[in-house]
Every structure is written in C-alpha cells, then in structure tokens.
Amino acid sequence: MKKKPVGYIAICQCGRVVGAMDLKNTDRIDAGKILGQWVSEGCTLEPKFDYSWTATVSACGCD
Numbered sequence: 024m025k026k027k028p029v030g031y032i033a034i035c036q037c038g039r040v041v042g043a044m045d046l047k048n049t050d051r052i053d054a055g056k057i058l059g060q061w062v063s064e065g066c067t068l069e070p071k072f073d074y075s076w077t078a079t080v081s082a083c084g085c086d
C-alpha cells in the first residue's frame with residue numbers, strides 16, 4: 024500500500040529548501056494552493072512520510 028505524505032518540502036533550483044509544510048496543520052485547500060505555487064515557481068517537491076525530519080527553510084539564492 025502506498026504511504027501518504029504527512030508533509031512536503033520545496034527545494035528551489037538553487038538547491039535550497041525554500042518551504043516546508045506540515046499537512047496535519049494545514050488546511051487541505053491551502054495545502055493545494057501552496058503546492059501549486061511551489062510547482063509554478065519551479066521548485067522540486069519532496070514528500071515526507073513521517074515526522075522524523077526537520078527542514079531548515081532558507082531564502083532562495085537564485086539570481
């Protein structure tokens with residue numbers, strides 16, 4: 024059975040983590056909007072399947 028992600032991080036083209044989202048604390052509709060925005064900015068989404076991760080969100084380093 025496929026696991027469902029509990030959160031996502033967004034990795035920018037500069038390789039920095041520019042966003043992190045915990046699905047448990049995020050409204051479903053808002054989550055969709057945030058994910059869509061990351062995709063439209065060209066970020067890579069990385070699903071997280073448990074809470075054993077931390078992400079350090081930094082400012083985008085693109086020119």
Ligand SMILES: [Zn+2]
Pocket residue numbers: 035036037038039083084085
């Ligand atoms: Zn960037």
